[in-house]
Amino acid sequence: MTSASTDTAWPVSALGPQGTIPRRGAKEVSGVALVVTQQVPTSSSMSVSHGPSGVGTARRRLRAELRESGTPESVIDDAVLILSELLSNSCRHARPLSEGQDVRASWSRANDGSVTISVTDGGGPTRPRPASPSVTARGGRGLTIIGSLTSAWGVREAELPGAVTVWAVLRAPGG
Template identity: 50%
Template sequence: MSRAVLLPHAPSSVSTARRRLCSDLHDAGFDSARVNDAALVLSELLSNALRHAAPLPEPFPPDCVEASWGVGADSGDGWLEIAVTDGGAATLPRVARPSRSALGGRGLEIVQHIAAKWGTEVDGGVTTVWAVLEVAVDALEPCARAEGAGSAAVPQGVGEPQTARA
């Protein structure tokens, strides 16, 4: 299972993307805890893109960002990848160290805590921030049957990596 959606560069896109992701993961048989983790990661990545980055450049439709997700398995390990692609910003996303009284700045720290790994890829004027969550392989069985045993889904629209995923 994989999906890529273009969304308006607007705060309302966060709830739209969360609903679509949660619906897809529930339909695929994921448990509520993993669905909630995935929704939180997507919310943080998309909120950061909307707050700090520009919309996607042409040839994309004007004032849009892209959210994508996909599930698959490699060597008995299951994964769920969530990515947000935008028009980039002056600086790359990084984990901040806000003061205890700061009202924000903890989003990527939350993503880092939930995800097995996360990173950033830059391709021309397009930036993708991605996170990979580990999932139980048995949670992927319905997806694998639907797509053919042993195949791994790859999120659509993420682009070619400019930095290696560790």
Template identity: 45%
Template sequence: MTVVSVESSTTSTALVLPFEVASARTARRRLAADLRAAGVASDDVHDAVLVLSELVGNALRHARPLPTGALRVTWRRHPHQLEVSVTDGGGPTEPRPLELPASALGGRGLAIVDDLSSRWGVRRGGRTTTVYAVLDLTHESGLAPGRS
């Protein structure tokens, strides 16, 4: 799996990844590593990884790649929140949670995002669509790894 580009600071990361399924794994692993290195509690790391995975999966299933053939995945850590986002080339429908019967086999991605985040939304610009979610880091330890 090739990462097209990476921009990173102590509180934010932006990855440009190929528009392919393997990019979800790359994004999940990098986010988890960044959050653990920052001392974010395990429960919050798991929630953030799940939300990011749903956003990437939705982009791959329902949208087109950016004009470069890629997608952009970003996250920014604030003192008590984390914003994750995925930018793609847009699609024919507006991202929204679906009301599904209990027997449905799929379609719950944005409902999961809605449940785990304090807010989420869609930003449109030119030929791009960005779906973002903000998660409260209620379990954040505030300590560097290995410190007590």
């Protein structure tokens, strides 16, 4: 084992434009790989269009961020389904937040692995509530599905006048 100087740096061209990471106090060891960790956001918020294309954009970003944070695939799949339902309900039953025709989707991952997902829109004529559709109905099951996957969900008035946020907390794995 040879001692490394504290003033030099590891080359890391694959990690971005900075090009180097200080290796203060590092030791060089033959045959051992250096693992560089990356901080992944534990929460995210984005504006998406009030329509089907916005749903797809938000789903892809949520999936990518949860994967990067090490979230199990089963939790990711449930989180993506919940976000899809909330955004689809917003598109169908509520107004956009702004003249730009946007709604806000956000999510956060707690230390215990639970994921909170929320969608804020311009509100609608009624507040979201689970329905009891007939067997042949084409819709009306989304909030019931969300209720079965989550430990809690609800509706609250958002900070903007007339805006509404629907949120859901997805249980941590094994929780």
